[in-house]
Amino acid sequence: AQRVTQPEKLLSVFKGAPVELKCNYSYSGSPELFWYVQYSRQRLQLLLRHISRESIKGFTADLNKGETSFHLKKPFAQEEDSAMYYCALSKGGSEKLVFGKGTKLTVNP
Amino acid sequence: GAGVSQSPRYKVTKRGQDVALRCDPISGHVSLYWYRQALGQGPEFLTYFNYEAQQDKSGLPNDRFSAERPEGSISTLTIQRTEQRDSAMYRCASSFWTPGTGRYGYTFGSGTRLTVV
Numbered sequence: 001a002q003r004v005t006q007p008e009k010l011l012s013v014f015k016g017a018p019v020e021l022k023c024n025y026s027y028s029g030s031p032e033l034f035w036y037v038q039y040s041r042q043r044l045q046l047l048l049r050h051i052s053r054e055s056i057k058g059f060t061a062d063l064n065k066g067e068t069s070f071h072l073k074k075p076f077a078q079e080e081d082s083a084m085y086y087c088a089l090s091k092g093g094s095e096k097l098v099f100g101k102g103t104k105l106t107v108n109p
Numbered sequence: 110g111a112g113v114s115q116s117p118r119y120k121v122t123k124r125g126q127d128v129a130l131r132c133d134p135i136s137g138h139v140s141l142y143w144y145r146q147a148l149g150q151g152p153e154f155l156t157y158f159n160y161e162a163q164q165d166k167s168g169l170p171n172d173r174f175s176a177e178r179p180e181g182s183i184s185t186l187t188i189q190r191t192e193q194r195d196s197a198m199y200r201c202a203s204s205f206w207t208p209g210t211g212r213y214g215y216t217f218g219s220g221t222r223l224t225v226v
Contacts, residue, residue, distance in 0.1 A: 036215075043218060043219045045216075045217065046214045086151050086152070088151075095140060096142075096157065096168075097144075097152075097215070099144075100151050101151045102151050
């Protein structure tokens, strides 16, 4: 069965500091990985897809199949990055997503 | 419409009552999904549709839960004989096909917060 683990429930950093939100997954096939974000009082929205290898709002994430990880990174955190972040996985060819429990990121001034 | 619309935003119901949650996806989106999110957890898959056909309902927890999308647009998730453990945020999403990437992205609605008392 597929599983997504986000080991940190809460993460707090200061503005300008680097931030890394961890995501590990278990799946025997070739997964597709995503990061979703929910800002306060807003709906859940897609941040990144590993297949597109893009950088959004300064965030990047690299799929490491050897370590089964898809950590989300940003070199200089901003206060507006404070939000709930969810890592999610889908089996190739399936649209069903398996989500982690989420990490609440707080960026302090 | 401009986004995925869910109604009602909040629903409080008594145990044993039936509830119907509505989702209006983005116009033209073929696929529609239902997820449930308990407090402190990530969203959990319930079911999804391509057009009007229910493709996967493996996430529906029991036969009190059902969903339909009769005309391939608006969908209704129905919970019969509600129980307190059904209390959660119910999220709907629709998806588009992005040519060239081979992968979908979801657009979520604001969700319906269901409380069973």
